[in-house]
Amino acid sequence: MYITIAVLLTIGTPVQLRAQMKIGQSLPDSIFHNVFNYGNSSLKMSDIDRKLVIFDFWSFTCASCLHSFAKLDSLQRIFKDDIQIILVNQESRDDTENLFKNRKTLVKPNVPFITSDTVLHDTFGIIGKPALAWFNHKRIFQGMTNSVSSEDLRRFLQTKTVDTDSYVRQPEYRPNHFDTRLSNSMTYYSYIAKHQNGINLLYTDSTLSKSPATILDLYIAAYDPLDNKRYKRPGRLIMDRQVKDAVQAQNLYDYLLHVPNTGLAERHKIMQQDLKRYFGFDVKVEKRLLSSFVLVRTSDKDKLKTLGSEPKMTFFASNPQMDDIQSEERVLINRPFRFFSNILGGLIESRFNRPFIDQTNYSGLVDIRFNANTLDEMELGTLKIDLKKYDLDLIEQEIWIDVLSITQSK
Known part of the structure; x- marks a missing residue:
């Protein structure tokens, strides 16, 4: 028995899939385009023969999805003869590749990525992430889960069953705090808001976002353009008593900046200015022995x-x-x-x-x-x-x- 795990990214051209697929239905021999981290720019399902396929939906703003990439890479390596993980998202191929180029510490699993998808999301009724769709070696739909582990894979290999009872359909997320009727016309803006559940902030080459975030999270993000979390490391953050008192309140915020045609460094400068206006703290990077x-x-x-x-x-x-x-x-x-x-x-x-x-x-x-x-x-x-x-x-x-x-x- 072989297993394929596919983490679903967006697909660029239509494929013949059923809307709202049900357990027991089969996955057609579809061809997916806008594929990278693979030998070809397209992927045909029949090329993945005799393996369990798991479509795992993810997005740039799904923190748990990003954190799972290291585990997915390990699972693919451990079960390489039995599984094939395929990542699928709705962002474009260029934006997906740039995500890994810009975030040096983000693990890129050694698996194919299918990008620019709408069809698969509609087929499985995906709104929030993470969500994984399991198919057996005959491409028969087995059900949905919110995660995958080595124990899950071994259980399937031995019993041909997957525990779908614990699956929770994730809620719909909005890309910002604006009225959806107006948000598409917003071209240049930044804001800080009290955190609201259901907000999954937009991430593109023109944005800078942090959510949900404490005051410290916001400042560390603003002064750390490479997102390597260096100021969270020992000894690298200094605060006076007034700042510590404010931080202890543990209030959560959402920050979003959208400025087209600007580089990452410039967007971080704008974020620093926004934080100064809102919180009023003096912040600087200095050398300490x-x-x-x-x-x-x-x-x-x-x-x-x-x-x-x-x-x-x-x-x-x-x-x-x-x-x-x-x-x-x-x-x-x-x-x-x-x-x-x-x-x-x-x-x-x-x-x-x-x-x-x-x-x-x-x-x-x-x-x-x-x-x-x-x-x-x-x-x-x-x-x-x-x-x-x-x-x-x-x-x-x-x-x-x-x-x-x-x-x-x-």
């Missing part, structure tokens, strides 16, 4: 370079949902060094609440193997032992680091 953990190389000998084996990554701390990392060894094989640096840095900062800085200046594909306890327990002694195998070391040093300072206006 912070005690940090610094990753360095101890020799010029390259003990990291990959041998070219099949790519594999189980380099995570334990996660009960990911069975393939429940082993004595965690590996990162034929993957970019930055993956290793980012994962290690996140674990170190979470464990020790101090900044992590990578000063190796290393790039390229690597093979790295760590003892599982090293990542699960994150003790400096065992960490240094595993790093030493690759002529790496973690040293404690004071480093000048950019921090975001937020204070009450005088």
Whole structure:
């Protein structure tokens, strides 16, 4: 038995599908266009033979959808002989590709993307996301779920059944706070509003949005154009007492900026000005000397370079949902060094609440193997032992680091 998981993106040309498909009905041998991250710009369902197909609908503004991409990538790798995940959304191919180009930390699953879809959304009556439509190896519709896990896939492989009882149809979302009769005519605007459920803010190359967001979320977004959340990391955010009191209120807001024909940096400047007018805080990025953990190389000998084996990554701390990392060894094989640096840095900062800085200046594909306890327990002694195998070391040093300072206006 084979399984295909398809995360539904929008389709550009009509395909012959039934409206409101019901369990037991079959999926035609349709051809989907506007496909990327695939060998061709179109995808024919008959090319995915003898696999379970799961259409998983997502959108740019569905946070849980974006967060699930790393898991989807792992599931596709683990069940590669049995499943094929296909992502499907209503945004254009260009906008979808730009989403990953602009958001460097967003994982792009190694699966096909079908973009510019309306037909599949109508066929399954999709309004909100996430939503996944399951088809067996004969392309017979099995039902809908809100998520997928390794346990779900194994259950289907063994029993040919999927638990659809817990599926909750997501509510309809609006792209902004305006009257829908007027919103399409709005061409240049920005606003801050108290958060309302049912608002799923628009995301395009002309917009900048954050929802739902605390005051801190808004300021961090405004001063972090690359969206790498650096000011959420240890030591990188400084507030005076008045700001801390305001932040503790935990009020939620929606922010949306739409300014055509402007670059990302200019849109962030406008957002900064909007926040100044609304909240009145003084904000600046400044250098501070912070005690940090610094990753360095101890020799010029390259003990990291990959041998070219099949790519594999189980380099995570334990996660009960990911069975393939429940082993004595965690590996990162034929993957970019930055993956290793980012994962290690996140674990170190979470464990020790101090900044992590990578000063190796290393790039390229690597093979790295760590003892599982090293990542699960994150003790400096065992960490240094595993790093030493690759002529790496973690040293404690004071480093000048950019921090975001937020204070009450005088």
